[in-house]
Amino acid sequence: MKKEQLGELIIASEDTLYHVAKTLLYNDADCADAIQEAIVKAFTNLHTLRKDSYAKTWLIRIVINECYAIMRKQKNIVSLEEYQNQEAVWPEDYSDLYEAVSQLPKESRICVTLYYLEGYSVKETAKILDVTESAVKNRLMRARERLRSELEQAVSTGI
């Protein structure tokens, strides 16, 4: 793949990259850092990509790795619950569904995003995340169960 083609792929996939980063990192500044770093690494490592058809999957994995690197570097990590309890700024225009998904463990969140938002199959999601298909199904199932009860609670309490 040529640099220009990679550039076109990145532009065409920018929504996907944002979805992945936003799923793992809460604020947009971190998402921007992760995506920017991922773009640099993708161009730097382009010569290692031998199968063009795999390029988008490869790109997503680079973004995921960058997100995890940012999460590791963050010194003062607080849980979402703590963050919200501190009455920090939490945009009120985020939907109940997005907020509910954001409460899931990160392994489940990224599965939900890749499967439901990006439309990857269980097999493809497993390849992207480098886990077994069984693990993906488990995470999706647990996410669905947890979200069902949280969304029902949100509706019943008028949140």
Place this chain on the structure above:
Amino acid sequence: MRLEDLKYEFPEMPKEMREMIEREVEKQVKTEHPQFQRGRKTVGRTIAASIAAVLLFGTTVYAGVRAYRLTQEPTGAHGVEVKITGEDDTKKAPLEISDVKMEVGYVPEGMVQTEEGKYSYETDLQKGGVSLVLYKMDTGDEQFEVRHDDVSLSENFTVNGYEGVYLEMPHLYEDDISFNQRIYVAYTDVHYVLEMYAASDVTKEEAMKIAEGVKLVPVGEGEGAANISAYNWSEYQEIAEANEQYADADLEENRTIPEEKMANTHAVGESFPSGQEGLTLKVKDVQVADDLSLLNPALVDEELKNETDENGRLLPADIQYIKEGDADSLSEVVRSRQAAQKLVYVTVEYTNEGEEALSDVLFVGTLERIAKKDGQMQMFSEAYYEEPQEGDAWTNACNRGLSSFWEMYYYDVFGGEEHKNYIDSILPGETKTVHMGWIVTEEELDRLYLNLDTCGGMEFSDSSLALGYVDIRQ
């Protein structure tokens, strides 16, 4: 609200971020990037660089530091515990760990980096190869402890002055690849540990050479294609514990239900509501074949073609009965047999009986295996083809054919942004038809139920029971 609605509910990317991406892409397209040298042995220079790096870090560690050893101790005839122990006759010193990145100085000819820390042979990209992880012992070197069962070979070795342990596990299937080797190298003077997973397509000698070619460099230097960041050991342990909650065993309780809970089972030809307003489903017909002639040839992939003989007939699946290894024994295939495979081809109709057009309709079909046992309905697990009975010498029955995949392997409608299993639109009164295909073993035909719940299967979930399974048993 449905998870499928996440595409409408997800926050939009800020305009500034979109502009940043486009600027960065433009900049990178114009930038010349240095190439990583593949297949070039840099062992000589690597050793010198490693020692230099270590000496550099050595000056930042306080005097009187504990000496550590990487050891392996048997936990059984085939069990090993690898851990770091401190020498008792030296003082404990405060731990000051400099940040480093790992550089991989050697990869075998033909092997390429697929992502950070992962290398595969070009002939088998994304399968096999090696995966390297670097742990920063943030809570102390003596916290490092891993246990392995089913170990066929364990050896101590020294590389670049550091202690290492090599482990090998059985590789049961010669026609497949498994990650059956582990290498640990403890850089105890700088408080890092390397863990390498090596697959069966990498020789032990090559795996050791890769370990030998690893060097640690200070963060900020040597930015290039082969840098690998370190994980805190404490975080790794947290993740490992969190992942345990997703163990398959937890699903057992949801795989058996009273027969009456399946009262909402539908027949072929019956229309029923999908749960989405206005949308009804109907399995119009079910066909079973010995070959792939019912399928659109343009949509048959190589993997499916490889499941047929020279006459196009489906080959039988190999069912292998494995006794799993433990600390005292090795995994082995105790017996095997063949099971004839069939194509199950189902026609499903999605009808919009509402007044509004439906768009981006997700469709999923899972072939569950359900049978009545002791007055209850039991769902079989995709992961385990058969359950061992008392007295059986095996622990797992592994179906090595394509019939081991229960999600729809074939479908002929494509939509959505990714051109996948979506119906782009169904107008009021319109019906769209999807053909789905699976490979199953002949002996499972009498226990097949089709689950059209978009949440998928694996257990008797509330959503699947509410939707109702379709009885397509033959």
